[in-house]
Amino acid sequence: MHELSIAMSIVEMAQEEAELRGNVHIQAVHLRLGLLSGVVKDALLSSYEIACETTALEGSQLIIEEIPVEIYCSHCRTERPVHSVQYFCCAECGTPSAEVTRGKELEVFALEIRE
Amino acid sequence: MSPEPRMVEVRKNVLKQNDVIARALRERFRNEGILVVSLVSSPGSGKTTFLEKTLTLLRPHFQVAALVGDLATENDAQRLSRSGAPVKQITTGTLCHLEASMIQKALDGWEVGKLDFLFVENVGNLVCPSSYDLGEDLRLVLLSVTEGEDKPLKYPTIFNSADVAVITKMDLAAAVDFNEPTLDQNIQAVRPRMQVLKLSAKTGEGMHEFLDYLQKLQRRRLQTAYVRLA
Numbered sequence: 001m002h003e004l005s006i007a008m009s010i011v012e013m014a015q016e017e018a019e020l021r022g023n024v025h026i027q028a029v030h031l032r033l034g035l036l037s038g039v040v041k042d043a044l045l046s047s048y049e050i051a052c053e054t055t056a057l058e059g060s061q062l063i064i065e066e067i068p069v070e071i072y073c074s075h076c077r078t079e080r081p082v083h084s085v086q087y088f089c090c091a092e093c094g095t096p097s098a099e100v101t102r103g104k105e106l107e108v109f110a111l112e113i114r115e
Numbered sequence: 116m117s118p119e120p121r122m123v124e125v126r127k128n129v130l131k132q133n134d135v136i137a138r139a140l141r142e143r144f145r146n147e148g149i150l151v152v153s154l155v156s157s158p159g160s161g162k163t164t165f166l167e168k169t170l171t172l173l174r175p176h177f178q179v180a181a182l183v184g185d186l187a188t189e190n191d192a193q194r195l196s197r198s199g200a201p202v203k204q205i206t207t208g209t210l211c212h213l214e215a216s217m218i219q220k221a222l223d224g225w226e227v228g229k230l231d232f233l234f235v236e237n238v239g240n241l242v243c244p245s246s247y248d249l250g251e252d253l254r255l256v257l258l259s260v261t262e263g264e265d266k267p268l269k270y271p272t273i274f275n276s277a278d279v280a281v282i283t284k285m286d287l288a289a290a291v292d293f294n295e296p297t298l299d300q301n302i303q304a305v306r307p308r309m310q311v312l313k314l315s316a317k318t319g320e321g322m323h324e325f326l327d328y329l330q331k332l333q334r335r336r337l338q339t340a341y342v343r344l345a
Contacts, residue, residue, distance in 0.1 A: 002211055002243040017125055027120050031129075038245035038272045059165050085271045087304050094289065096307035106129045106246065112120045 007047035069103030120210030136215035140250025156257035170198035
């Protein structure tokens, strides 16, 4: 369970951004979370609330966009969704591939602020 | 305060700090010609036994050292020290994984440049270590024959963060009705073309192939380091 330390990094990062912008008030943090990031969405959401306590972000929302896994398919010669995380092959043609092009994201994408 | 909230784009990797340190470590290891191998697995898969055997077999011919992560106790470091190699324990407290900064700190005071191989044994956990780059060249995911052939399907993320799968305790395969083709199939399903090594640290079966593989990587490492300096 490493979601709490990740949540604390998110809060820290958001606070720095708020300061850079003249101590704006952050209402929500938008996060992109890849399905192969190794981070569990629900655990992160509850950890976020705890991490926000007694900080300027208390009461703010964490909005998570889950990013599906994509691989490079050598047969289709393009990026394709994976069949499933238990079965790394092209969802279109079934060619196996371990070349992950999307789905490992753990990125603070945007902030909703009030000035 | 304005009544309407406004969206501002940030686009920052949450683990950036870890990744920056990991990149610096990797660069340093490359320049100094050391091959760094990390081990991840669930608790009880035989990481420490495997590593003790590896250190013992490499030590007469190479400069080797190990860092070992655990929530508590120095037991693993004591076990690994029996190999005669320098070993340092990293006690993480409640943290379920190692981070790049811990590796950096643990290496303080060591003459890293004199080493040929450095091994890093992660905390026994098949989930959390997958998110953290440690600057290693090679990540091994260990799985013992007693754990069940469907483990790759249950933990696809860690298999995706690793380079090579090592199946341990092969000496117990018959006793636990280990189904080798099923495990192979499951590993290939979550990570197509993943290299799989099967061995027993207890009997020594398969250790030779593993050490050969490491030496080949190390020779390649020295060549690339040589080219870089030339």
